[in-house]
Amino acid sequence: MKLTFWVNEKPIELDTEPDRRLLDLLREDLGLTGTKEGCGEGECGACTVILDGEAAHACMVLAIQLEGCHVTTIEGLEENGELSALQKIFAEESAIQCGFCTPGMILSAKALLMHRPHPTDEEIRRALAGNLCRCSGYQQILRAVRRAAEEGRH
Ligand code: FES
Ligand code: FES
Numbered sequence: 001m002k003l004t005f006w007v008n009e010k011p012i013e014l015d016t017e018p019d020r021r022l023l024d025l026l027r028e029d030l031g032l033t034g035t036k037e038g039c040g041e042g043e044c045g046a047c048t049v050i051l052d053g054e055a056a057h058a059c060m061v062l063a064i065q066l067e068g069c070h071v072t073t074i075e076g077l078e079e080n081g082e083l084s085a086l087q088k089i090f091a092e093e094s095a096i097q098c099g100f101c102t103p104g105m106i107l108s109a110k111a112l113l114m115h116r117p118h119p120t121d122e123e124i125r126r127a128l129a130g131n132l133c134r135c136s137g138y139q140q141i142l143r144a145v146r147r148a149a150e151e152g153r154h
Pocket of ligand 1: 036037039040041042045046047057058059060
């Protein structure tokens with residue numbers, strides 16, 4: 001099938017199979033390897049991207065669902081060749097250890113902050129509940145998102 005969609009605000013045209021996963025289109029066809037594959041079953045959040053304004057698991061979205069959609073990956077957050085404010089705050093708050101969960105975690109946080117610029121701790125926890133971190137940095141992650149909200153830097 002011919003697929004036209006948007007990735008990080010760039011129009012993309014692909015000739016692909018309808019049942020290919022967004023995760024594979026990003027990593028294999030577009031070279032955007034910041035989106036990680038963990039479970040491949042919608043359970044870990046490592047593959048989280050923003051799809052039409054909402055956090056979504058790229059391992060659970062198929063090419064056939066993507067026509068005309070807008071996808072943001074971690075690569076799309078950089079600002080003028082630099083890390084975004086939210087990424088910098090994650091680093092400053094030591095909310096990154098091995099980094100495997102980090103792109104998905106940051107995109108879930110970004111999606112939350114787009115809708116709720118001043119979330120409660122409970123809302124932050126709920127928004128990140130689908131993102132697993134095996135390095136157990138949850139307190140630092142919560143602090144980073146709270147600080148980004150407080151400072152309006154996301
Ligand atoms: S790889 Fe998609 S949710 Fe785990
Ligand atoms: S920082 Fe290692 S899995 Fe989260």
